[in-house]
Amino acid sequence: MALEFSAMPDKEGYFGEYGGQQIPPELKAVMDDISAAYERVTSTEDFQADLANLYTDYVGRPSPIYFAKKITEKAGGANIYLKREDLNHTGAHKINHCLGEALLAKYMGKTKVLAETGAGQHGVALATACALVGIDCEIHMGEVDIVKEHPNVTKMKILGCRIVPVSRGTKTLKDAVDSAFEEYLRDPDNFMYAIGSVVGPHPFPKMVRDFQSVVGREARQQIQEKTGRLPDVVTACVGGGSNAIGIFTAFLNDEDVELVGVEPAGHGLNTNEHAATITAGKKGTIHGFKCYNLQDDKGNPLPVYSIASGLDYPGVGPQHCYLKDIGRVRYETADDEQCLEAFMQLSHLEGIIPALESAHALHFAMQEAARIGKGKNILVNLSGRGDKDVDFVAEKLNL
Incomplete structure (x- = not known):
């Protein structure tokens, strides 16, 4: 059922x-x-x-779905599709x-x-x-x-x-x-x-989810028009979790569609410099709601870190916490180096400069594509473009 x-x-x-x-x-x-x-x-x-x-007339919705052919070839497995929220007016979801x-x-x-x-x-x-x-x-x-x-x-x-x-x-x-x-x-x-x-x-959490659910409603229809079926995997980065909930919501009742949120592992989960709140957090209260959050022995929020400024939050949306507990959504991580690698690969291979936030999900998608193999389809919510990040990345990589 x-x-x-x-x-x-x-x-x-x-x-x-x-x-x-x-x-x-x-x-x-x-x-x-x-x-x-x-x-x-x-x-x-x-x-x-x-x-x-x-x-329709101001944001430019619906945002398209794009088959990332060269990224798919690079990954060497499942087909990778991108929900292009980076093309919205202002450049993100x-x-x-x-x-x-x-x-x-x-x-x-x-x-x-x-x-x-x-x-x-x-x-x-x-x-x-x-x-x-x-x-x-x-x-x-x-x-x-x-x-x-x-x-x-x-x-x-x-x-x-x-x-x-x-x-x-x-x-x-x-x-x-x-x-x-x-x-x-x-x-x-x-x-x-x-x-x-x-x-x-x-x-x-309800309001923002409801407004963001337009992403999932569009994507569910578009991917079926492109491929003739639902995707095998839908993935998105997770900080607070709005872009992920936005696309996940339309697929929650599709039990054959695996949903995967990707958290920022920063400099590594074995360090104090990450923001993987679902992966490494504990149940507690922050900013007026109960969720998994990164906390010290006294229950106070810990400092968090991510190369992507939009992901460095010590808590996470309550619906994500629930979906994690019941096993409906799987939560993985990508660290800074993996994020930067995916950022550069999408830029070089497809001419799309993604937000550093979105590059976390792209890294996972490429790894998952190789794992599950050809004949499968992965849909990535490309939640934003990387205009804001290019100077930082150029300095980081000595470009």
Whole structure:
């Protein structure tokens, strides 16, 4: 019998034991208001029509599926197909939920939208969406990531966004989340916190998943039109997990389709410099929800690291945790060197420069293609393009 996931999360925001609202009572009321507004507003024909038109005419959806012939030949096994989210306006999957969140904030009468960003793709997408709908945007970003991802920082400034540098802690994504959330708490009645992944307290994991599910709906139809059947494997990188949930959702009830999330192993799982939260984490609470996270002996979040700024988060979406526990999704890892190798191979062989985040999934796909052999099909969610990463990679590889 097929598993049924459509009713998740429950009314309290739980996917099994994960998720929920681990937050103070006064903030719970605010989250409940957002949840009620989300259910009310997004069910209207006006909202659905607005979002559908923007996806088509503004984002450029549907994004195509591309058969990576030379990458397939290099891997020497299964056929590798790419879902080209890198071709979206702003260059990644992030625009899918940012448009939804910005529209929702506008419908709710909010005066400012706040968010965190790591790689800058969420920041650029949200700044773009806010410029479009006419609402103020403020992005908090760690100082390390500001230097590393300066092309996206420049784009955000051009789009009229206020950027708040975060100098605390590791000066990366986790600290940016803390900073943005603190600013949000100053005036939650007038501000909207637009979380950049399927994390945070309910209803954000559900909201972001729902907006990102357009990726999976398109991909499921497209791959069957191209190949005459469903893929054997669908894979995507996992940090917080939005692009992965976006494509996985459409295939969850297809038991013959293997789903694989790929986490960042950084400098190695035997070091303290990685962000493989499902692979090496423990159950705990972070940023208002329960999930697997990397923590010390006292349960505090550990510093995390990845060459891909969008993946260096110490927790992971609650639905991913549930899917891992029931065995519906397999979670693997790729380290920095493997990521860089896949990044360069796709660039050289196909003329596609991927985001470093997406290159983690590509590495896995090439290894898996060789393992499962010819006659099988692997679908990779190429979640973003690598414009933001080229200067960093060039310095890293002495190009």
